[in-house]
Amino acid sequence: MARVIAVVGNKGGSGKSTAAHLIAHGCGSLARQVPTVVVTTDPAETPRTDRRRYAVMDGRTRDGLLACMRRLLEVEYLLVVLDGAAARPEVDAVVADVADLALLPFKPSAQDAERAVTNLAQLPASAVALPMDWPALPASAKRVKRYLEMLPAERRLPPFKHIPKLADLLGDAYTDAAYDLANPARGLALEVLARAGIDPDDLVPPKHHGTAVS
Numbered sequence: 001m002a003r004v005i006a007v008v009g010n011k012g013g014s015g016k017s018t019a020a021h022l023i024a025h026g027c028g029s030l031a032r033q034v035p036t037v038v039v040t041t042d043p044a045e046t047p048r049t050d051r052r053r054y055a056v057m058d059g060r061t062r063d064g065l066l067a068c069m070r071r072l073l074e075v076e077y078l079l080v081v082l083d084g085a086a087a088r089p090e091v092d093a094v095v096a097d098v099a100d101l102a103l104l105p106f107k108p109s110a111q112d113a114e115r116a117v118t119n120l121a122q123l124p125a126s127a128v129a130l131p132m133d134w135p136a137l138p139a140s141a142k143r144v145k146r147y148l149e150m151l152p153a154e155r156r157l158p159p160f161k162h163i164p165k166l167a168d169l170l171g172d173a174y175t176d177a178a179y180d181l182a183n184p185a186r187g188l189a190l191e192v193l194a195r196a197g198i199d200p201d202d203l204v205p206p207k208h209h210g211t212a213v214s
């Protein structure tokens with residue numbers, strides 16, 4: 001059965017879509033590529049239709065999402081990444097419950113960290129916060145350390161750093177950005193899979209040994 005990662009959170013612009021696509025891009029960029037689908041569930045978003053190292057599917061309506069998940073969950077070798085929408089705590093709670101792992105991205109500000117603390121309390125105990133868009137420079141990282149520490153260490157992943165032009169991942173410049181983004185994306189994907197208790201090799205379809213024709 002397919003495994004599921006849900007990226008959720010009440011706050012708009014917290015990095016949900018970015019995290020979802022990064023995880024998928026990372027899985028699609030592994031030497032042993034993990035087949036991955038991002039399911040867009042935000043009515044305000046338009047699912048990408050360009051060629052990517054992963055597939056994107058439309059789950060923007062309740063029926064669309066149900067139909068999509070019913071089909072995808074039956075696939076044996078597949079990672080499904082649900083890209084959530086802001087201000088839908090009831091949906092988030094349901095989705096997080098069926099997922100192998102729920103991720104809650106938040107950016108380095110007091111307001112975002114406070115929202116993350118409240119949100120995390122509404123999610124299953126296995127859900128973790130993902131500090132997103134974190135400053136890489138030590139001096140700046142030190143300044144925002146207090147926002148990290150508002151969440152208990154066991155309920156958060158290591159911060160994912162700010163990457164200039166990361167917005168390209170979600171836009172038309174994907175193909176040009178794909179190579180440069182592969183490394184950080186792989187790092188995040190492996191971190192998330194490990195946290196979810198998923199061995200990426202378990203999701204790689206076995207090679208088909210075709211019958212040799214002589």
Ligand SMILES: Nc1ncnc2c1ncn2[C@@H]1O[C@H](COP(=O)(O)OP(=O)(O)OP(=O)(O)O)[C@@H](O)[C@H]1O
Pocket residue numbers: 011012013014015016017018019042084085086132133134160161162163164165166167168
């Ligand atoms: N690590 C990062 N480095 C640089 N930019 C980032 C990073 N993470 C997120 N961003 C930027 O933050 C903005 C908002 O991110 P995103 O669209 O992923 O949020 P969202 O939670 O999906 O928003 P919405 O609730 O509207 O769906 C985007 O412009 C994205 O490029």
Ligand SMILES: [Mg+2]
Pocket residue numbers: 016017018042045083084085
């Ligand atoms: Mg989004």
